[in-house]
Amino acid sequence: MRKYRRWVQVFILIAIFVVGGLTLADNLFREDTVPKEGSKAPNFTLPGLNEQEYELSDYKGKIVVLNFWGTYCPPCVEEMPLIQNYYEKYADKNVEILAINENDPLVSVKAFVRQYKLTFPVLLDKDIVRREYGVLNYPTTIFINENGKIEVIFEGAMDEAFLSSTLAAMASS
Amino acid sequence: MLHNTKCECGHQNPVGTVLCESCGKPLDDEFGTAPLEMRYDGIARRSQRENPVLIDRVWRFFSSVKVAIILIFIVLCVSIVGTIYPQENTFLNVDPAVYYETTYGLAGQIYHALGLSDTYNSWWYKLLLIMIGASLIICSLDRVLPLYRALNKQQIRKHLSFLVRQRVVYQGQLPASGLSASAFINELVPILKKRRYRVHTDGTALLAEKHRFSRWGPYINHIGLIIFLLAVLMRGLPGWYMDQYSGFLEGVPVKIENTPYYLENEQFTVEYYTEEELPSEFRGQGRAVPKLFETKAILYECTANCSTNQPELKQVHRQNIEVNKPLKYKDLLAYQFDYRETIQIRSVNVSITDENNQNFGPFELSTISPKETYVVDPYVLTLKDYYPEFALNDKGMPYTKSRAPLAPAFIFLVQGPNLAEEGEVFIYFPRDVDKQRFSQDKLNAGVSDMIDIGAASMNDVDISQFTSFLNIRMDRALPYIFTGGVIFMIGVIMGIYWQHRRIWIRIDDDREITIGAHTSKNWFGIRKELSDVLGKAGITVEPKQLENGVKQS
Numbered sequence: 001m002r003k004y005r006r007w008v009q010v011f012i013l014i015a016i017f018v019v020g021g022l023t024l025a026d027n028l029f030r031e032d033t034v035p036k037e038g039s040k041a042p043n044f045t046l047p048g049l050n051e052q053e054y055e056l057s058d059y060k061g062k063i064v065v066l067n068f069w070g071t072y073c074p075p076c077v078e079e080m081p082l083i084q085n086y087y088e089k090y091a092d093k094n095v096e097i098l099a100i101n102e103n104d105p106l107v108s109v110k111a112f113v114r115q116y117k118l119t120f121p122v123l124l125d126k127d128i129v130r131r132e133y134g135v136l137n138y139p140t141t142i143f144i145n146e147n148g149k150i151e152v153i154f155e156g157a158m159d160e161a162f163l164s165s166t167l168a169a170m171a172s173s
Numbered sequence: 174m175l176h177n178t179k180c181e182c183g184h185q186n187p188v189g190t191v192l193c194e195s196c197g198k199p200l201d202d203e204f205g206t207a208p209l210e211m212r213y214d215g216i217a218r219r220s221q222r223e224n225p226v227l228i229d230r231v232w233r234f235f236s237s238v239k240v241a242i243i244l245i246f247i248v249l250c251v252s253i254v255g256t257i258y259p260q261e262n263t264f265l266n267v268d269p270a271v272y273y274e275t276t277y278g279l280a281g282q283i284y285h286a287l288g289l290s291d292t293y294n295s296w297w298y299k300l301l302l303i304m305i306g307a308s309l310i311i312c313s314l315d316r317v318l319p320l321y322r323a324l325n326k327q328q329i330r331k332h333l334s335f336l337v338r339q340r341v342v343y344q345g346q347l348p349a350s351g352l353s354a355s356a357f358i359n360e361l362v363p364i365l366k367k368r369r370y371r372v373h374t375d376g377t378a379l380l381a382e383k384h385r386f387s388r389w390g391p392y393i394n395h396i397g398l399i400i401f402l403l404a405v406l407m408r409g410l411p412g413w414y415m416d417q418y419s420g421f422l423e424g425v426p427v428k429i430e431n432t433p434y435y436l437e438n439e440q441f442t443v444e445y446y447t448e449e450e451l452p453s454e455f456r457g458q459g460r461a462v463p464k465l466f467e468t469k470a471i472l473y474e475c476t477a478n479c480s481t482n483q484p485e486l487k488q489v490h491r492q493n494i495e496v497n498k499p500l501k502y503k504d505l506l507a508y509q510f511d512y513r514e515t516i517q518i519r520s521v522n523v524s525i526t527d528e529n530n531q532n533f534g535p536f537e538l539s540t541i542s543p544k545e546t547y548v549v550d551p552y553v554l555t556l557k558d559y560y561p562e563f564a565l566n567d568k569g570m571p572y573t574k575s576r577a578p579l580a581p582a583f584i585f586l587v588q589g590p591n592l593a594e595e596g597e598v599f600i601y602f603p604r605d606v607d608k609q610r611f612s613q614d615k616l617n618a619g620v621s622d623m624i625d626i627g628a629a630s631m632n633d634v635d636i637s638q639f640t641s642f643l644n645i646r647m648d649r650a651l652p653y654i655f656t657g658g659v660i661f662m663i664g665v666i667m668g669i670y671w672q673h674r675r676i677w678i679r680i681d682d683d684r685e686i687t688i689g690a691h692t693s694k695n696w697f698g699i700r701k702e703l704s705d706v707l708g709k710a711g712i713t714v715e716p717k718q719l720e721n722g723v724k725q726s
Contacts, residue, residue, distance in 0.1 A: 009232055012314070016307045019406070020300060026409055027296035072561070072573045103576055105542055111558030111584070131430075136268070 034134035037153055041066075041144045042132050046100065046123040049110055054098065054123050057148075063170050064144040065097045068125075068135045071104050071112050075157035076139040080116050086163055087120045093171050094146070100125050102138065145170060182332070189217030195328050197335030208721065209338045211691055214323045218315055235304075235311040244308055248301050255292030258284055262291070262416065299406060306402045313395045324385060330378035331677050336689030339677075341700055342721040343688040347680065348711040354680040357710070361678065364709045368702060370676070379678040388693060390668025397661030404653035415647040418510060423637035424519050425541065426473055426486060429645055433479060434505065435486055439469040441512055441639035466509050468494040468641040472502050494643065504647050511642035517578050521603045522633035525552055526625045528591075535633065540578035540603070552589035552624070555596070559583055563607065580607045591623050601626045603634065674699050676706075686712075690719075 035042060041064075045055045056064065067083060069076035087097045097120040101109050106124065113122055133142065143152040143166055152166055178186040184195035192199055192215025199209060209215070218236070225233065234240060258277060261269045269290055273281035288295045336342065347357055354377040361379060362372045370381035408414040412431070421427050421438035428435050444465040448456055455462065470493070473486035490502040500507040519541065524534035534549045540561065547554040560573040563582035571582070581603050586596040597620045602608045614621050628634050673693040680686050688707075692699040700716035707714055 006228075008314070009228055012310060013228060013231060016303065016310070019306075019403075020303045023299050023303060023406055023409065024296050027294075027299065070576065072575050074572070077572065105559050105561070107543055107545055107556045107559040108561075108573070110545075115558075127428075 035132075035150055037150055039150055041142070041148050041150050044129045044132065046125055046129060048121055048123055049106070049113065054121055056098075056144075059096050059098075060148055061094075061146050063095045063146060063167075065095065065167075066133075066142040066144065067097065067099045068102060068130060068133075068138055068140045068142075069099055070102045070138055071108050073138040077112075079139060079157045080118065082158065082160055082163060084116065084118050084120065086167060090167060090171065095167060095171065097121075098123055100129060102127065102130055143167075143170060145173075187217045191215035191217075192335065193332070194323060196330075196332040197328070198332035199334060199338070203334070206338070208340045209335070211339075213316060213320050216319045216323045218319060232311060232315075235308045236315040238312060241305070241308040241312055244301065244305050248298075248305065251292065251298060251301070254289060258290065260291060260293070262294075294409075299409070302402055302406065306399055309395045309399055309402075313392050317389070317392045320388065324388065327380060327382075329373050329375040329380040329677075330679055331689070333679070333681075333687060336677050336679065336687045338721075339689035339691055340696060340721055341688075341690035341692075341703060341719050343686070343703070343707070343712075343714060343719055345686050345712065345714075347684050347686060350711060354683050358678065358680065361706070361710055364706050365676070368706065370674075377680040377683075379676075381676040381678075383674050384671040385673050387667050387671035388673045390664045390666070390671075392664070393667060394661045394664025397657050397659070397664055399657075400660060401654055401657030404650045404657055407653065408648070408650045413647075413649045415645060417645050418642060419645060420513075420640045420642050421468070421470075422515060422517070422640045424635075425637075426471075428484075429505075432505065432647075433475045434489075434502075435473040435475065435484070436500075436507065436643070436645075437471045437473065438639075438641045439471055441469075441641040442467045443512060443639070466496050466512060466641075468509055468643065470494050470500050470507065470643075472500065472505075499646075504649050506646045508644040508646065509641070510644040513640050513642070514638065515577070515640040517637050518581060518603050519578075519635045519637050521628050521635070523601070523603075523626055524629055525549055525554075525587075526627070528623055532629075535629070538583065538603075540581045543583065552587055553596075555586045555588075557584045557586050557598070563602070563611065565611075580604060582607065582611070585626070587620070587624060587626075589624070592620070597623075599624070599626060603628065672698065674702070676703060696720075 041056065043056045045053055048054055065083075067076075067079075069080075071077065083097060083099070087095075099118070099120060099122045101122055101124055103126055104112075104124075109122060109124065112118075133140075137155050139155075139157060141152075141154045141158060142150055143154075145151050151170060154162065154166075178188055178190060178200065180186060180193035180196060180198055180200065182193060182196040182198065184193055186194055186200065190200060191210060194216060197215070199205070199215075258273065258281065264272065269285060273285040273290055275281075277284065284290055288297070292298055337344070347354065350357075352360065358374055358377060358379050362374065365372050365379075365381045368383070370383045372379060372381045374380075415431065417430060419427060419429065419436075421436060423438050423441055426435040426437040442465065443463055444467075446462045446464045450464070451460070451462060470491070471488055472490040472492075474489045475484040476487045477485040490500070492500040492502075494500045494507060494509045496509045499509070517540070520537055520539045522535040523538045524532045524536075526532055533552060536547050536549050538547075543556055543559055545556050547556070558571075560571060560582045561576055561578040561580075562574040563580045564572060564574050566572050574580075583601045583603075585599045585601060587599050588594070588596040598617075599620050600611075600613060600616045602611060602613050607613075672695050674690070675692070676688065676690045676699075678686065678688050688703070690699055690703055697716070700719045703719055704714055704716040
């Protein structure tokens with residue numbers, strides 16, 4: 001027994017260390033799963049209005065603006081014309097805008113797009129991508145740079161000053 | 174500096190031994206008279222090395238009982254602090270960072286910033302538990318292995334000073350019965366055996382021992398605690414623990430987060446006690462006392478397209494959930510928690526009536542995911558827009574107040590006989606109150622002369638009445654926690670209910686009897702027992718007289 005004492009000690013201390021390390025890592029990792037500014041934007045695939053599929057990684061190399069919205073959310077509706085305006089402005093400047101609709105019936109979304117004459121892609125989500133991005137309130141706009149990293153997360157209706165300055169800053173860098 | 178640890182009996186003891194492993198002679202305190210320190214039978218806890226390596230230092234740190242007690246005390250204090258404000262897991266839909274500051278001010282802000290708002294799941298709390306676990310393992314190992322070795326090879330004839338300095342001692346002469354020393358010893362054997370002792374004799378010396386297994390009790394209960402702690406930590410593994418609340422509207426399958434399951438509330442029922450069923454004190458007060466909350470639940474599992482909008486669901490379980498009678502499927506439990514009356518139209522069976530009162534249809538119109546096109550010969554309806562909760566804003570433009578179909582409005586483009594070729598707009602409100610509110614007939618002026626769209630009777634309207642709130646739980650670590658707890662209790666019972674008793678007897682010079690006895694607890698009991706045994710052998714002695722040294726029972 002005395003001969004193996006050293007091995008037993010080492011084994012036990014290593015086992016405790018491993019359990020401790022795993023627990024710590026797991027806890028700290030868990031807190032990190034909600035994407036924040038600076039973290040990588042999780043990839044996703046969502047259908048559009050005409051059953052085509054949109055995948056985030058298809059837009060690598062472009063600046064991507066994700067806007068989480070719903071027709072039942074008045075501030076989301078208010079900022080739509082502004083977003084359409086800037087979509088047209090930045091059309092040839094490597095910027096893509098994806099409006100992710102949460103839980104509206106398809107008919108309502110189509111009617112809305114027609115009514116407000118929106119030309120940017122509208123994607124249909126049912127809380128899946130919203131949860132992945134940790135979005136709790138609408139509208140939330142997430143600006144992703146060409147390398148797939150989240151640069152800005154904005155909650156609430158954007159005003160023109162904010163949208164134009166953010167896009168300008170990202171497009172020039 | 175070499176410490177001479179060779180006993181006068183010839184046995185070589187490891188450094189740190191208090192009582193000789195062989196004959197029990199006290200090595201350091203040869204000429205003292207105080208009762209011996211019998212902890213672990215006086216063996217060395219572990220060998221002290223001259224140059225302790227890091228491993229030795231860490232081991233020594235955790236093998237100290239003082240450190241263990243300090244750790245337990247720290248965990249106790251931290252756990253108390255965790256009860257000052259409600260923990261994060263008691264809330265349903267609140268952002269913790271905002272809540273603590275707004276409800277409790279600066280103290281709340283500090284509380285949240287320090288991580289105390291989720292004390293029992295925080296990494297430092299778990300780390301403290303792991304340190305206690307380490308302490309448990311290392312303390313136990315450090316003591317149980319030498320103890321086992323010591324108790325396994327016990328000498329029958331111990332050194333005189335070992336016997337004389339026990340806490341239960343008798344010194345006297347052989348009773349005048351003419352028996353020789355070894356004969357007397359042999360007479361004691363059956364008396365002791367009757368009292369369930371295991372007796373070993375060596376001519377004129379005797380060792381009687383019973384209930385040694387009770388010494389292992391504390392180590393068994395430590396094993397139980399370690400299993401318990403590991404099981405608690407395992408709860409942190411993904412998929413091992415869940416405790417969430419979700420609302421289930423009648424008729425709509427809802428996804429249970431972090432699982433492949435969907436649960437549908439087919440129907441919710443609430444029953445109240447009738448006046449006759451109420452106890453007399455409650456009657457006549459107009460009190461509505463609920464008797465039954467029941468959710469007819471269907472559990473589905475997603476088999477394909479699980480992360481899309483249209484998952485394929487397969488029914489796997491059906492159960493009626495009542496309060497305290499949860500739905501059970503594999504590890505998943507769903508408890509009835511609450512309900513709310515949320516009257517909503519789910520779908521309407523709608524018919525078209527033309528100006529001759531001829532009916533066409535019916536066709537099903539869903540308020541949750543309505544289709545875009547409906548073909549009801551000879552009419553074709555295209556749904557142009559749909560508002561679940563129709564309202565007009567201050568500019569008179571329509572919008573929807575929420576996602577819930579509380580005031581549904583369907584805007585159709587109708588094509589058919591007597592209607593314009595490109596179609597005519599018809600607004601349909603399934604709820605009569607909305608028809609009045611928004612003057613459906615006025616809005617549809619012109620078209621309403623030719624057709625009308627509506628439900629024939631209340632039977633054609635499918636209404637959800639209730640939303641049932643269920644507490645969805647999963648705790649896969651529970652069986653292991655129970656196992657740890659049971660083992661712990663076994664160890665506690667072993668250690669507390671029985672005591673390890675040993676009696677050493679030696680007869681010197683054919684006449685001098687020296688008896689020493691030791692027990693792990695309950696000294697009163699062993700004194701009484703020894704007095705009885707000696708009484709049966711012809712030596713009369715009161716239990717009190719056997720007591721030696723510091724007065725403790």
